Amino acid sequence: MNGPLLRYLWRRSVRPCLACALAPILIGVVAGGVWPEYRAQARAFGSLFKFAMNLMRSDLLAPDSASFFFQLPFVHPLTILALLLAVAVPTLSLPAAARGRGSLDLLLASGLTRRSLVATTTCAALPFAILVGCAPLLGVWLGATISHATGDLDFPRFARVAFAAALLGFFFTGVAQLLSVLCDDLFGATWRLAAFVLWSLLAEIAGTIWRDGHALKYLSPFGYYEPAQVLAGVGDYPRDCAVLAAGGALAFVLALGAAERRRSA
Amino acid sequence: MAGRAIETEGLTFHYAGGVGVSDVDLTVERGEIFGFLGPNGAGKTTTIRMLLDLLRPDRGAARVLGQPVRAGSGELRRRIGFLPGDLALPAGLSGAQALDLFAALARRAPIRRDETLDRIGFPRQALPRKVKNYSTGMRQMIGLACALQHEPELLILDEPTSGLDPLVRDAVLGLLRDARARGQTVFLSSHVLDEVERLCDRVGVIHQGRLHQVAAIAELRLASRRHVTLAFADGRVERFTSDEPAPRLLERLRAHGEALRSVEIRAAALDEIFRDIVGSADAAERRA
Numbered sequence: 003m004n005g006p007l008l009r010y011l012w013r014r015s016v017r018p019c020l021a022c023a024l025a026p027i028l029i030g031v032v033a034g035g036v037w038p039e040y041r042a043q044a045r046a047f048g049s050l051f052k053f054a055m056n057l058m059r060s061d062l063l064a065p066d067s068a069s070f071f072f073q074l075p076f077v078h079p080l081t082i083l084a085l086l087l088a089v090a091v092p093t094l095s096l097p098a099a100a101r102g103r104g105s106l107d108l109l110l111a112s113g114l115t116r117r118s119l120v121a122t123t124t125c126a127a128l129p130f131a132i133l134v135g136c137a138p139l140l141g142v143w144l145g146a147t148i149s150h151a152t153g154d155l156d157f158p159r160f161a162r163v164a165f166a167a168a169l170l171g172f173f174f175t176g177v178a179q180l181l182s183v184l185c186d187d188l189f190g191a192t193w194r195l196a197a198f199v200l201w202s203l204l205a206e207i208a209g210t211i212w213r214d215g216h217a218l219k220y221l222s223p224f225g226y227y228e229p230a231q232v233l234a235g236v237g238d239y240p241r242d243c244a245v246l247a248a249g250g251a252l253a254f255v256l257a258l259g260a261a262e263r264r265r266s267a
Numbered sequence: 268m269a270g271r272a273i274e275t276e277g278l279t280f281h282y283a284g285g286v287g288v289s290d291v292d293l294t295v296e297r298g299e300i301f302g303f304l305g306p307n308g309a310g311k312t313t314t315i316r317m318l319l320d321l322l323r324p325d326r327g328a329a330r331v332l333g334q335p336v337r338a339g340s341g342e343l344r345r346r347i348g349f350l351p352g353d354l355a356l357p358a359g360l361s362g363a364q365a366l367d368l369f370a371a372l373a374r375r376a377p378i379r380r381d382e383t384l385d386r387i388g389f390p391r392q393a394l395p396r397k398v399k400n401y402s403t404g405m406r407q408m409i410g411l412a413c414a415l416q417h418e419p420e421l422l423i424l425d426e427p428t429s430g431l432d433p434l435v436r437d438a439v440l441g442l443l444r445d446a447r448a449r450g451q452t453v454f455l456s457s458h459v460l461d462e463v464e465r466l467c468d469r470v471g472v473i474h475q476g477r478l479h480q481v482a483a484i485a486e487l488r489l490a491s492r493r494h495v496t497l498a499f500a501d502g503r504v505e506r507f508t509s510d511e512p513a514p515r516l517l518e519r520l521r522a523h524g525e526a527l528r529s530v531e532i533r534a535a536a537l538d539e540i541f542r543d544i545v546g547s548a549d550a551a552e553r554r555a
Contacts, residue, residue: 006371014359095358104355108413111319111423112372113345267321 004114004122007096011126015092019130022084023137030075030141034148040071057210059230068154069233072146075138076163076229084137085171086178086199088130093178094191096123097261102187106267116261124179124254131171139164162239163229169246170227174199176253183257183264223249270333272297272421272452273318277327280313286476287313290327293471293478295454297420300447302467303456304541310476311456312352315425318454319349332420345373348414352425352456354406356398362409363394366416375417383412387431387438403430411439415446422446424455428462440466464537472541474548488534491543496531497523 040047044066048055055065058077063070075081096119100106110119142160146152178195185191202222209219219225226245231237273295280287288310295301305311316322318329320336329336334343356365370377384391389408398406407430414422422443428436436459443453443466457463463470464484471481480487492510497520499505509516520530535543 004372006368010357010360010368100357103358104351104353105357107316107319107321107351108349108355108369108410109357109372110321111344111347111349111351112369112413113341113374114372115341118341265323266316 003125004118007109007114007119007122008126011092011096011123012129014095015126015130018091019088019133022088022130023134025084026075026078026081026134026138027141027144029078029081030072030138030143030145031148032145033072033074033141034145034151037068037071037145037149037151041066041068053211057207059210059228059234062230062234062236068146068151069156069159070230072142072151072155072160073163073229073233075141075145076160076167081134081138081167082203085131085134085167086174086195088134089127089171089175090178090192090195092127092130093123093175094182094188094195096182097267098182098185098191099188101267102189110267116264116267117258120179120183120254120257120261123182124175124257127175127179128172131175132168135166135168135171136164138167156233159233159235163232166227166229166232166239166243166246169243169250170223172250173223173246173253174250176250176257180253180257180260183260270330271295272299272332273301273454274330275314275318275327276329278314278317278324278329279326280317280322280324282313286310288317288473288476291473291478293481295452295469297452298447298450299468300443300453300455300466302463302470303454303473304458304460304463304470305456305473306545309473311473312425313476314473315423315454315456318423319344319347345375346420348417348419348422348424350410350414350422350424350427352429354410356406356409356413358399359397361395361397362389362401362405365398365409366394366412369413370417373417373419375419377416379418380412380416383415383442384408386442387411387435404432404435407431408435411442415442418446418449418451420451422451422453422455424453426457427455428457428459436462460536460538460541470537472544474545475552477548479548480544484537487537487540491535491540493535494533495520496533497527498529499523499526500528501526 048060048065058070058073060070097106100109110116139160142155146155177198181191181194185194202224205218205222206224208215209217209225223246226242228237228242232239271294273293275291275293278291279289291314303311313322317324318331318336331343332346357368360368366377366380387408389405389412393405398409401409411427414424428439431439440462446453467484469481469483472479492508495507495509497505520527
């Protein structure tokens with residue numbers, strides 16, 4: 003790992019990543035404002051937003067429970083997007099964006115090895131994965147405080163969900179880093195990452211809604227990130243965490259190997 | 268300090284769409300300034316990228332500062348100062364931050380930074396500004412300072428004076444001469460043959476991926492055609508170009524006897540020599 007490069011990447015990425023962390027916090031605050039109204043009319047909401055209720059696993063948690071509602075900062079599409087962006091900003095900038103604009107040669111000719119460049123970039127993204135993974139927990143706490151619902155929530159379970167969210171961020175870090183190594187420029191890496199995430203979301207949605215296609219969701223990283231299961235105390239939390247961690251680690255190792263094998267840096 | 272500055276054997280790289288470089292055997296001694304010449308697309312940048320392990324050759328090997336390029340890895344490249352031909356500094360940096368970043372990556376104190384910036388006349392008040400707001404020439408100056416600031420043993424410079432005005436060009440040539448005087452080696456590619464002629468000890472000419480000639484500039488001149496001007500006693504002036512060996516040319520001049528009043532023999536300039544080498548390489552290619 004290379005210290006000067008790490009500092010450069012942090013300095014460059016810290017603002018967009020902090021902005022990404024704001025999204026789940028704001029969602030939590032808004033959820034706190036809406037919670038009293040929602041609790042009073044949960045049944046009406048349930049019939050209006052059946053599709054969303056299914057995705058939030060109303061089969062595991064009572065739709066009018068605080069745990070069900072306050073999982074929103076963890077599962078909202080904006081949170082997932084923020085988590086993805088926070089880790090993609092540093093990992094796609096090096097090496098893909100730098101390769102496309104021509105600054106990669108200069109960096110590698112200055113004493114960095116290909117492996118140290120990839121390892122440093124991944125390490126630079128990890129704190130952002132943890133930060134944005136844990137930001138929804140702060141959102142939940144703020145929202146629950148606003149609506150006086152802290153007593154209804156099991157915060158240790160929410161903390162476990164935050165840990166799983168950070169691992170999902172680690173998974174995306176590995177995948178984004180691998181694509182960044184394999185692709186010749188930022189555009190190529192970005193659209194492939196977007197395609198991967200879209201495919202993962204579709205697999206997760208299909209697996210959740212279509213009973214016979216339940217196995218589909220396990221082809222997607224989202225199949226191993228199930229806040230409702232953790233909050234309900236069902237499912238296999240250690241296995242899900244292990245799959246996300248192993249997936250991220252595997253993608254990182256593949257990225258190291260691919261960087262070393264490229265003919266042109 | 269063992270080993271030559273650069274040594275390549277059969278260095279070959281083929282691009283999917285065509286020629287890269289083929290069987291480049293090149294030696295650059297320590298402490299010399301070597302000019303790497305060739306038309307656009309000849310293979311100069313490809314060769315340079317292989318010397319820095321930015322491209323992996325299909326065949327052949329390169330040693331830089333006595334170490335195999337690939338095995339030498341990061342530690343080797345910290346001993347090299349590099350300026351790419353198409354300079355793009357990492358995004359979002361100011362001039363000062365770029366200089367600091369590259370000094371930190373090289374893990375050496377930037378002992379020549381101030382001197383370099385002063386001599387090329389870079390305005391100090393512009394250092395805190397973002398590089399993206401610099402002119403082309405200012406970016407090139409920062410790139411040069413990044414390469415020179417830590418006094419590396421070997422400088423690999425791809426078109427170092429591109430985008431610079433004549434005064435700054437002269438300053439850069441002076442800096443490179445001083446680097447040679449300190450024992451640093453300079454390997455540069457350039458299209459400005461006048462500069463190469465003023466600066467380099469030896470040159471190599473690459474064309475269509477093949478290295479056609481490596482020689483000292485003085486040797487190239489001696490071996491090249493000469494421009495001869497004869498002034499006769501009756502006022503006649505005769506001009507011709509000769510590629511005959513010197514004894515035969517002298518014999519020919521002597522044959523004019525007393526009629527000859529004065530003789531001027533001028534060696535070909537480097538750009539003419541360069542055109543001749545490239546032209547004869549093209550002709551050989553066509554014959555083949």
